[in-house]
Amino acid sequence: MADQGMLEQHVLENDEPLLIAESLSKSYGRIAACRDVSFALYPGEVLAIVGESGSGKSTLLQLLSGQLAASGGHVSYRMRDGVTRDLATLGEAERRFLFRTDWGFVHQDPAHGLRMAVSAGANVGERLMAVGWNHYGRIRDTASDWLTRVEIDFARIDDAPRTYSGGMRQRLQIARNLVTEPRLVFMDEPTGGLDVSVQARLLDLLRSLVAELHLAVIIVTHDLAVARLLSHRVMVMKGGRVIETGLTDQVLDDPREPYTQLLVSSILPP
Amino acid sequence: MNAPAYNFAYLDEQTKRMIRRAILKAIAIPGYQVPFASREMPMPYGWGTGGVQVTAAILGPDDVLKVIDQGSDDTTNAISIRKFFAKTAGVATTTATEDATVIQTRHRIPETALSENQVLVYQVPIPEPLRFLEPRETETRRMHALAEYGLMHVKLYEDIARFGHIATAYAYPVKVNARYVMDPSPTPKFDNPKMDNCPALQLFGAGREKRIYAIPPYTKVVSLDFEDHPFEPYRFNAPCALCGAENSYLDEIVTDDKGGRMFVCSDTDYCEGRQAAGHHGSLSAAPYKEKAQGGSNG
Numbered sequence: 001m002a003d004q005g006m007l008e009q010h011v012l013e014n015d016e017p018l019l020i021a022e023s024l025s026k027s028y029g030r031i032a033a034c035r036d037v038s039f040a041l042y043p044g045e046v047l048a049i050v051g052e053s054g055s056g057k058s059t060l061l062q063l064l065s066g067q068l069a070a071s072g073g074h075v076s077y078r079m080r081d082g083v084t085r086d087l088a089t090l091g092e093a094e095r096r097f098l099f100r101t102d103w104g105f106v107h108q109d110p111a112h113g114l115r116m117a118v119s120a121g122a123n124v125g126e127r128l129m130a131v132g133w134n135h136y137g138r139i140r141d142t143a144s145d146w147l148t149r150v151e152i153d154f155a156r157i158d159d160a161p162r163t164y165s166g167g168m169r170q171r172l173q174i175a176r177n178l179v180t181e182p183r184l185v186f187m188d189e190p191t192g193g194l195d196v197s198v199q200a201r202l203l204d205l206l207r208s209l210v211a212e213l214h215l216a217v218i219i220v221t222h223d224l225a226v227a228r229l230l231s232h233r234v235m236v237m238k239g240g241r242v243i244e245t246g247l248t249d250q251v252l253d254d255p256r257e258p259y260t261q262l263l264v265s266s267i268l269p270p
Numbered sequence: 271m272n273a274p275a276y277n278f279a280y281l282d283e284q285t286k287r288m289i290r291r292a293i294l295k296a297i298a299i300p301g302y303q304v305p306f307a308s309r310e311m312p313m314p315y316g317w318g319t320g321g322v323q324v325t326a327a328i329l330g331p332d333d334v335l336k337v338i339d340q341g342s343d344d345t346t347n348a349i350s351i352r353k354f355f356a357k358t359a360g361v362a363t364t365t366a367t368e369d370a371t372v373i374q375t376r377h378r379i380p381e382t383a384l385s386e387n388q389v390l391v392y393q394v395p396i397p398e399p400l401r402f403l404e405p406r407e408t409e410t411r412r413m414h415a416l417a418e419y420g421l422m423h424v425k426l427y428e429d430i431a432r433f434g435h436i437a438t439a440y441a442y443p444v445k446v447n448a449r450y451v452m453d454p455s456p457t458p459k460f461d462n463p464k465m466d467n468c469p470a471l472q473l474f475g476a477g478r479e480k481r482i483y484a485i486p487p488y489t490k491v492v493s494l495d496f497e498d499h500p501f502e503p504y505r506f507n508a509p510c511a512l513c514g515a516e517n518s519y520l521d522e523i524v525t526d527d528k529g530g531r532m533f534v535c536s537d538t539d540y541c542e543g544r545q546a547a548g549h550h551g552s553l554s555a556a557p558y559k560e561k562a563q564g565g566s567n568g
Contacts, residue, residue: 118424126424
């Protein structure tokens with residue numbers, strides 16, 4: 001077991017939120033895509049945002065990750081130096097640096113998150129090279145390490161992802177994001193478009209990586225099974241508002257809002 | 271009808287001023303690609319329209335112009351451009367590197383060391399070093415602005431992963447003045463070290479892409495590499511067959527259809543100068559020996 005001092009430090013760090021959203025809203029003209037969303041995310045916590053298409057999930061994810069400017073409200077993030085800063089006050093260089101070091105973003109379509117024409121090794125190594133790694137051997141070793149961790153055969157390291165299957169591409173995208181040891185990963189429907197057995201394997205992998213690396217994750221999904229398997233907490237969205245939030249088991253087993261009840265009851269029993 | 275009267279060096283004065291402003295800006299920010307309003311020139315894109323515009327903008331009546339194409343003074347492109355300026359500007363032209371004040375080049379830097387009173391003008395087809403990795407211009411500009419050059423190493427990584435060494439042999443990316451990553455135009459990487467700390471001003475013109483960039487005299491130019499795969503200039507391992515030079519960049523010339531080949535200096539002026547000074551190579555005196563020599567090389 002870890003000694004007492006380290007444990008205390010750990011507890012202290014986990015005590016403060018990593019990301020705070022305060023009454024976030026975004027409107028496109030008269031259409032409000034996202035209204036008054038507030039929450040705090042703690043280190044190591046997995047938060048699922050569920051809801052049907054058009055409920056504002058993806059907009060919210062883009063607001064949280066600083067890719068979209070909010071019409072109202074703030075997002076603050078506790079940087080690696082321990083200082084919590086409003087994302088809107090970060091310069092573009094800082095934001096992009098944050099995005100490729102302390103954050104990850106897993107797209108639904110791996111083609112958006114990967115460079116399809118360059119090898120898997122270079123895909124994983126790109127972030128390292130972007131933060132100044134300048135030793136081919138070390139970059140390659142780290143890349144092969146990560147490929148092994150996401151269960152991709154080392155023999156495929158020099159193949160371009162366009163020769164990969166859908167499930168492998170998604171795992172490669174995850175490796176590419178995790179190589180800089182981010183503390184927060186955004187995921188937008190990471191299992192969308194994969195068949196059920198591949199989904200199960202991917203979820204399994206994600207779950208073990210999240211636990212192992214003590215990752216905080218914000219995952220957007222319309223698949224309640226994914227939310228149940230991965231997340232600690234669930235936020236249910238409808239019409240741009242958060243209508244229900246709570247521990248995953250609590251929300252999914254005992255939904256209070258009629259819409260959540262509908263959502264939960266629409267899943268076929270296993 | 272009267273023959274059309276051209277302004278000195280073909281371009282009108284306002285256009286030259288516009289190009290000179292771009293050049294000044296490029297010199298002020300070494301390696302930065304300055305957009306300019308590239309003009310239609312009386313030659314097709316890809317034949318040096320960018321270089322010609324830069325040359326036209328900096329040329330004065332007292333300048334002596336040299337034009338080289340792949341190191342050679344006597345290929346079509348070089349002769350055409352030299353004649354173009356002889357006709358439209360009436361400037362003196364030369365093939366001797368040391369006599370020239372302005373040297374327009376396509377794909378080579380002369381072997382003879384350049385001096386402070388010379389300007390080297392490069393013809394550039396694609397100025398953006400990140401282009402083949404990142405197709406979006408908006409994104410590459412942002413990457414330059416924020417000095418995000420990890421992607422450039424991705425290209426070198428790919429080379430090593432595929433070929434075991436950095437196989438990029440020309441247009442080898444450089445970092446200028448410890449800030450901007452720049453494409454040195456498709457010069458062989460053999461020429462990269464010559465750009466570093468060069469006494470001559472180096473100007474780059476891309477006509478189709480409408481960009482001008484520059485390396486001021488005595489500027490630090492570093493070829494990108496990995497610690498465990500350092501930059502190495504490449505040269506065929508042979509002396510020049512005509513002048514015996516051991517340290518010049520060589521062209522490979524196929525001499526028959528049985529695998530015969532000879533290696534000669536790509537810089538014709540340098541090679542001729544050495545031959546005039548009495549140097550000779552294996553094939554210079556007796557061309558009939560070519561076959562035997564070719565066989566042993568092949």
